[in-house]
Amino acid sequence: MDNLYVIKIGGNVIDNSxxxxxxxxxxxxxxxxxxxxxxxxxxxxxLSHTLGVEPKMVEGRRIxxxxxxxxxxxxxxxxxxxNIVAQLQRYQCNAIGLTGADANLIRATKRPVxxxxxxxxxxxxxxxxxxxxxxxxxxxxxxxxxxAITHDGEGQLLNTNADTIASAIAVALSHLYxxxxxxxxxxxxxxxxxxxxxxxxxxxxxxxxxTLKGDGIIAGGMLPKLHNAFQAIKSGVNEVYIGKxxxxxxxxxxxxxxxLFA
Amino acid sequence: MDNLYVIKIGGNVIDNSxxxxxxxxxxxxxxxxxxxxxxxxxxxxxLSHTLGVEPKMVEGRRIxxxxxxxxxxxxxxxxxxxNIVAQLQRYQCNAIGLTGADANLIRATKRPVxxxxxxxxxxxxxxxxxxxxxxxxxxxxxxxxxxAITHDGEGQLLNTNADTIASAIAVALSHLYxxxxxxxxxxxxxxxxxxxxxxxxxxxxxxxxxTLKGDGIIAGGMLPKLHNAFQAIKSGVNEVYIGKxxxxxxxxxxxxxxxLFA
Numbered sequence: 355m356d357n358l359y360v361i362k363i364g365g366n367v368i369d370n371s372x373x374x375x376x377x378x379x380x381x382x383x384x385x386x387x388x389x390x391x392x393x394x395x396x397x398x399x400x401l402s403h404t405l406g407v408e409p410k411m412v413e414g415r416r417i418x419x420x421x422x423x424x425x426x427x428x429x430x431x432x433x434x435x436x437n438i439v440a441q442l443q444r445y446q447c448n449a450i451g452l453t454g455a456d457a458n459l460i461r462a463t464k465r466p467v468x469x470x471x472x473x474x475x476x477x478x479x480x481x482x483x484x485x486x487x488x489x490x491x492x493x494x495x496x497x498x499x500x501x502a503i504t505h506d507g508e509g510q511l512l513n514t515n516a517d518t519i520a521s522a523i524a525v526a527l528s529h530l531y532x533x534x535x536x537x538x539x540x541x542x543x544x545x546x547x548x549x550x551x552x553x554x555x556x557x558x559x560x561x562x563x564x565t566l567k568g569d570g571i572i573a574g575g576m577l578p579k580l581h582n583a584f585q586a587i588k589s590g591v592n593e594v595y596i597g598k599x600x601x602x603x604x605x606x607x608x609x610x611x612x613x614l615f616a
Numbered sequence: 617m618d619n620l621y622v623i624k625i626g627g628n629v630i631d632n633s634x635x636x637x638x639x640x641x642x643x644x645x646x647x648x649x650x651x652x653x654x655x656x657x658x659x660x661x662x663l664s665h666t667l668g669v670e671p672k673m674v675e676g677r678r679i680x681x682x683x684x685x686x687x688x689x690x691x692x693x694x695x696x697x698x699n700i701v702a703q704l705q706r707y708q709c710n711a712i713g714l715t716g717a718d719a720n721l722i723r724a725t726k727r728p729v730x731x732x733x734x735x736x737x738x739x740x741x742x743x744x745x746x747x748x749x750x751x752x753x754x755x756x757x758x759x760x761x762x763x764a765i766t767h768d769g770e771g772q773l774l775n776t777n778a779d780t781i782a783s784a785i786a787v788a789l790s791h792l793y794x795x796x797x798x799x800x801x802x803x804x805x806x807x808x809x810x811x812x813x814x815x816x817x818x819x820x821x822x823x824x825x826x827t828l829k830g831d832g833i834i835a836g837g838m839l840p841k842l843h844n845a846f847q848a849i850k851s852g853v854n855e856v857y858i859g860k861x862x863x864x865x866x867x868x869x870x871x872x873x874x875x876l877f878a
Contacts, residue, residue, distance in 0.1 A: 401690075405666060424695060428663075432694020433686060436765065436773055440717040444771035450719045455702040457712045457758055490756055494749070496719055503698065509706035511698055 358387040358492070358531035359605070362520035363538045365395030367599045368434060377538075378438065380602040382445035387492050387531060389523055390449075390499045392438060393516040398429040410473075418473040418513045426513050430501035439499055450496045454504030455511060457487050460519065462504040462512050476504040476512030478519070483526035517579075521586045528590035535591050536610070537579070538599040543611035544580070546571060554597075557613040560584050583614050620649040620754070620793035621867070624782035625800045627657030629861045630696060639800075640700065642864040644707035649754050649793060651785055652711075652761045654700060655778040660691040672735075680735040680775045688775050692763035700761055712758045716766030717773060719749050722781065724766040724774050738766040738774030740781070745788035779841075783848045790852030797853050798872070799841070800861040805873035806842070808833060816859075819875040822846050845876050 361381065367373050381390060402409065402425050410417035418426070435451040442449035454460025454476075460483055462476025482504075491498055500523070502516040517537065524535040543554035558566065563580060566572045572580060583594040597604075597611015604610040623643065629635050643652060664671065664687045672679035680688070697713040704711035716722025716738070722745055724738025744766075753760055762785070764778040779799065786797040805816035820828065825842060828834045834842060845856040859866075859873015866872040 427698055428690035428694040430694075431698050432690040432692075436689055436693050436715050436717055439715070440767045440773050441771045443717055443720050443767060443769060448720060449717075450714070451717075452712070453698050453701070455698055455705055455711075455713075458705050458710060487756070494752055494756075505702045505705060507705060509703045511702050 355530070355532045356387055358389070358527055358533050359384060359536055360389045360391065360520050360524040360527070360533060361536040361538065361602075362391045362393075362516055363599055364393040364516065366540045367538060368392060368395040369397070373599060374438075375441070377599045377602060378441045379445055380600075382442055382447035384602070384605065388497055389488075389492075389527075390438070390497070391502075391516050391520040391523065392430075392434060392499070393502055394426060394430050394434070397434065398426050401425055401429055412470050415470055415472065417471070418475050420474065423474040423511060423513060427503060427511055431503045435499060435501045442497065442499070448496055449499050450491065451499045451501070453501060453511070454482075454514065454519075457484065457491075458505075458507070459484050459488055459498075460500075460504045460514070460522065461507045462514050464506055464510065464512060474510070474512050476506065476514040478504070478514060478522045480525075483522050485526040485530060488523070488527065489530050517582065521582060521591075524591045525586055525589040528592070532592045533590075534593050534595065534605075535583070535586055536595045536597075536605065537583070538602070539596065540598070542598045542601065543596055544572065544576060555612050556609075557615065559614075560587065560616055563614070580614065587614065587616050617792070617794045618649055620651070620789055620795050621646060621798060622651045622653065622782050622786040622789070622795060623798040623800065623864075624653045624655075624778055625861055626655040626778065628802050629800060630654060630657035631659070635861060636700075637703070639861045639864060640703045641707055644704055644709035646864070646867065650759055651750075651754075651789075652700070652759070653764075653778050653782040653785065654692075654696065654761070655764055656688060656692050656696070659696065660688050663687055663691055674732050677732055677734065679733070680737050682736065685736040685773060685775060689765060689773055693765045697761060697763045704759065704761070710758055711761050712753065713761045713763070715763060715773070716744075716776065716781075719746065719753075720767075720769065721746050721750055721760075722762075722766045722776070722784070723769045724776050726768055726772065726774060736772070736774050738768065738776040740766070740776060740784045742787075745784050747788040747792060750785070750789065751792050779844070783844060783853075786853045787848055787851040790854070795853045796855050796857065796867075797845070797848055798857045798859075798867065799845070800864070801858065802860070804860045804863065805858055806834065806838060817874050818871075819877065821876075822849065822878055825876070842876065849876065849878050
């Protein structure tokens with residue numbers, strides 16, 4: 355099986371044009387099959403504000419109403435995605451920007467209304483990703499770049515969390531490739547001491563995770579992140595990395611951030 | 617050689633959601649290889665206005681400044697393109713939305729500044745379209761949908777006229793397919809009498825065009841349209857149709873609008 359990287363970047367990379375520039379250069383240099391998934395960042399928030407589309411919150415949860423969906427479709431799938439693709443082309447990386455609607459690559463289900471109506475948010479299942487079409491594009495030498503937009507197959511675009519998209523793609527393609535799923539976030543990795551950037555834990559096994567959890571070393575916002583990562587590993591992903599975008603070149607030597615494995 | 621349709625729609629189809637709905641349903645039903653190219657329409661103008669980006673005109677020509685480019689990238693490549701793709705998917709048409717930057721499919725050159733600086737406008741040449749990659753996507757069963765956005769290969773997105781994109785794609789693919797280029801506009805075809813919608817000329821040969829021009833029957837805005845169409849035919853396109861989007865099903869019997877041929 356060939357190696358494949360599925361790399362997710364978020365707002366902290368996209369909002370800073372210098373960070374983004376360096377990241378895309380490093381991403382272009384990365385050898386082998388790869389997929390990029392990107393979140394949104396402040397541009398969408400700023401545009402919403404300018405257009406008078408105020409963020410809707412219900413019980414602390416963000417709601418994607420029809421106006422917000424219009425904004426994220428414009429910003430994520432249009433402005434950000436196409437500028438990333440154009441930059442990657444500049445670095446001789448044959449990128450192709452794709453929402454879940456394109457080539458029916460990621461079909462989601464509008465989240466059912468229970469206590470909260472989340473609006474136009476799409477949830478993914480095990481069969482959401484069209485792995486054969488995606489693999490054909492990869493085999494053609496193309497580098498797919500996904501924004502956080504999917505569709506329901508009935509003509510409706512939906513907003514799906516970028517972490518979730520990255521994980522679903524990684525799991526689906528793990529039947530065809532040896533997949534490394536890479537999450538870039540604001541820290542250099544999983545820290546032993548949250549106040550010490552030098553305390554990155556280099557690798558964590560699934561049993562090690564249970565110990566670290568039990569000892570209270572991993573807590574708070576890192577818990578769901580790692581839980582989802584180990585879920586992806588259980589579902590077939592070879593390994594998950596969590597680290598900082600500007601250290602991407604270290605991936606070649608498996609020294610990027612924290613490596614999670616079975 | 618297999619048949620291929622390259623169909624261009626403009627603002628008059630996109631601005632009316634009912635027209636667009638019917639058109640996309642008809643487009644989905646059209647048999648064989650096909651490519652859709654779409655213009656912008658009022659949505660971009662409206663968004664520009666809301667954002668305080670006023671249309672820049674110099675000597676009656678529209679200028680694409682950096683702010684306008686941002687707006688058209690959001691609206692054409694994001695909002696309109698992805699909604700068209702999602703609708704086509706609903707009709708079982710495996711559409712894939714692609715700017716010229718995606719897979720480096722259409723590389724343009726920023727228009728040189730002479731008397732007028734047109735801004736971020738991209739001109740095309742004979743080698744602009746990556747016909748081999750485009751053909752691979754078609755052979756995979758995908759239906760490419762292009763907005764009026766290209767790139768320069770150096771990281772810069774550019775705005776390129778949708779008619780020009782349709783023509784360039786048609787000419788490039790005429791080496792691999794028997795291409796019918798179809799322009800949808802507000803009339804049912806080329807009219808003998810501009811005030812009589814029933815006076816559609818069913819077909820015009822290149823020599824017939826010279827006669828109609830000499831007799832003053834074809835004049836004004838139709839002249840450059842037809843001139844460009846016959847240029848495409850000279851460059852290898854099999855035939856060009858000009859007509860109204862709601863009559864698209866007539867294409868199957870070659871009865872759509874006016875047919876132009878060598």
